[in-house]
Amino acid sequence: MNILNKEQLRATDQHTIQVQGIRSWDLMERAARELLKAITREFPHGEFSILCGPGNNGGDGLALGRMLKEKGINTQVFLLESPKYSEDNLENQKLLEEFEVFNLEKLPELWPDSIIIDALYGFGLRTGLGIEWKALFEKIEGRTCLAIDLPSGLLADELTTSPYVKADIVYTFHCPKKAFFAPEHGIESFEIIDIGLEKVGDGNYQYLADVHLLLNQPSRFAHKGTLGQALLVGGSKGMTGAIDLATKAALRGGCGIVKVYGPGCTPDLPSEALVQRDINLEYIKQTPTIDAKTTAIGIGMGMSHNGQEALLEFLSVLPPIPLVLDADALNILAKHPEKIPTGAILTPHPKELDRIVGTSKSSFERWEKAEKLAKKKGIYLIVKGANTHIFFPDGKILVNSSGNYGMAKGGSGDILTGLLTAILAQGYPIEKALPLGVYLHGLAGDIAAETLGHDAMNAGDILTFLPDAWKLLRRRACTTSKYPRRSTEQRELL
Numbered sequence: 001m002n003i004l005n006k007e008q009l010r011a012t013d014q015h016t017i018q019v020q021g022i023r024s025w026d027l028m029e030r031a032a033r034e035l036l037k038a039i040t041r042e043f044p045h046g047e048f049s050i051l052c053g054p055g056n057n058g059g060d061g062l063a064l065g066r067m068l069k070e071k072g073i074n075t076q077v078f079l080l081e082s083p084k085y086s087e088d089n090l091e092n093q094k095l096l097e098e099f100e101v102f103n104l105e106k107l108p109e110l111w112p113d114s115i116i117i118d119a120l121y122g123f124g125l126r127t128g129l130g131i132e133w134k135a136l137f138e139k140i141e142g143r144t145c146l147a148i149d150l151p152s153g154l155l156a157d158e159l160t161t162s163p164y165v166k167a168d169i170v171y172t173f174h175c176p177k178k179a180f181f182a183p184e185h186g187i188e189s190f191e192i193i194d195i196g197l198e199k200v201g202d203g204n205y206q207y208l209a210d211v212h213l214l215l216n217q218p219s220r221f222a223h224k225g226t227l228g229q230a231l232l233v234g235g236s237k238g239m240t241g242a243i244d245l246a247t248k249a250a251l252r253g254g255c256g257i258v259k260v261y262g263p264g265c266t267p268d269l270p271s272e273a274l275v276q277r278d279i280n281l282e283y284i285k286q287t288p289t290i291d292a293k294t295t296a297i298g299i300g301m302g303m304s305h306n307g308q309e310a311l312l313e314f315l316s317v318l319p320p321i322p323l324v325l326d327a328d329a330l331n332i333l334a335k336h337p338e339k340i341p342t343g344a345i346l347t348p349h350p351k352e353l354d355r356i357v358g359t360s361k362s363s364f365e366r367w368e369k370a371e372k373l374a375k376k377k378g379i380y381l382i383v384k385g386a387n388t389h390i391f392f393p394d395g396k397i398l399v400n401s402s403g404n405y406g407m408a409k410g411g412s413g414d415i416l417t418g419l420l421t422a423i424l425a426q427g428y429p430i431e432k433a434l435p436l437g438v439y440l441h442g443l444a445g446d447i448a449a450e451t452l453g454h455d456a457m458n459a460g461d462i463l464t465f466l467p468d469a470w471k472l473l474r475r476r477a478c479t480t481s482k483y484p485r486r487s488t489e490q491r492e493l494l
């Protein structure tokens with residue numbers, strides 16, 4: 001799904017109007033109908049107070065108000081006094097029989113228990129709102145508030161430090177907006193409302209959807225020799241849990257063989273893994289040998305700074321196979337950026353990225369720096385967070401749509417690296433392996449949160465539910481393919 005900026009949204013809007021032979025008013029009517037469905041589904045017994053602005057966001061609010069009233073649902077509608085209204089806003093004013101006009105000196109008298117619907121401003125804001133808006137926004141703070149398209153005052157594509165509405169749910173049209181991914185903005189929940197806009201090709205900035213389409217179907221005749229061999233390198237005294245988790249994730253990642261290289265103190269790992277230990281007890285000192293059968297490498301988990309010499313030596317003898325660099329490998333490379341190999345996959349969290357590219361004042365600045373680094377070095381960057389971003393060397397950016405805060409626990413990242421390495425080892429091209437691994441990891445976390453709750457779940461639970469995540473994706477692939485090739489196992493899934 002393309003993530004569009006406001007200019008692209010306007011162009012898509014115009015294109016849809018032309019191709020579908022409709023008026024912009026029809027699109028607004030469609031938007032309001034879909035909002036009505038979503039809101040009454042979520043709040044079947046609610047009464048509503050709608051605040052409408054002078055543009056088309058306000059027009060959506062007026063149309064929704066009319067539809068709620070037609071359904072007999074208690075609704076009050078307030079319209080901001082303005083010298084100018086958009087055409088569709090005016091048309092909807094005429095269709096709505098009852099509404100009150102308000103301004104920032106004469107604030108609306110809201111029913112005490114109603115749900116607030118914020119339809120003041122959408123993506124049409126030119127600049128942030130002034131402090132004169134604070135009184136109104138404070139009046140609605142603490143009440144259940146639903147924003148149409150964007151919380152009013154929030155700029156769609158940039159950092160907003162001026163006042164904006166704190167909404168509980170944002171019902172956003174067509175695609176999420178860039179501003180929703182910035183932790184600074186605190187957008188806790190958004191729902192995408194499909195209003196049938198025409199798609200205009202695949203853009204460079206996308207929200208992950210339909211990940212099941214990326215799945216390979218291994219042959220019935222596959223054997224461990226054809227499903228790839230992953231090599232994981234990491235661990236040090238006191239940090240052996242990281243390599244343990246990565247190994248377990250790789251073993252649930254679908255590749256034929258998982259090999260591990262760790263220091264002498266590496267504990268017993270699952271029997272399925274082939275473990276080799278360094279002569280040094282506390283950290284990796286030697287360079288592991290990479291046999292010709294190895295098809296992907298993941299390195300860095302719990303390696304510690306002491307592994308620096310071995311890592312740099314290792315990077316100088318690498319074969320041309322996919323390489324995932326994580327955790328301490330990233331911290332070491334932050335001091336030797338010239339040693340980052342072209343084509344490598346780096347999986348930093350924001351702090352690890354900052355060590356490589358310098359600190360940033362905002363997520364927007366960090367995203368820009370990550371994009372530049374990926375292009376300049378010809379590498380892939382997976383910047384982990386609530387919406388993990390994958391930056392490609394050609395400028396493409398994918399934003400993950402799965403995952404939850406229950407995963408914000410030590411060890412989650414090690415699991416991602418193990419999983420990604422196993423997927424890459426199977427021969428998935430990097431362009432597919434990264435979104436597949438990142439999405440699956442989040443999906444397993446979502447199933448864990450659903451089953452165990454966000455608070456109690458830990459990183460190991462992501463491993464427990466990885467099989468369910470794979471099965472869910474496989475099931476989606478089976479049910480959406482027109483002529484699926486189904487194995488017996490897959491038929492059973494359906």
Ligand SMILES: NC(=O)C1=CN([C@@H]2O[C@H](COP(=O)(O)OP(=O)(O)OC[C@H]3O[C@@H](n4cnc5c(N)ncnc54)[C@H](OP(=O)(O)O)[C@@H]3O)[C@@H](O)[C@H]2O)[C@@H](O)CC1
Pocket residue numbers: 009010012013027028031053054055056057058059060084085086120121122123124125126127128129148149150173174195
């Ligand atoms: N394609 C889609 O996705 C669809 C989108 N739809 C809806 O349209 C919405 C976009 O509508 P929009 O373009 O009319 O903009 P909107 O946010 O209502 O604000 C415009 C008003 O704000 C004013 N204004 C600007 N800056 C200001 C400031 N700093 N401080 C104060 N005022 C300021 C501006 O004044 P002007 O710039 O004209 O002087 C104008 O009066 C979109 O979010 C969605 O809800 C749906 O209907 C269907 C399909």
Ligand SMILES: [K+]
Pocket residue numbers: 057118119120121122147148149150151152
């Ligand atoms: K709004």
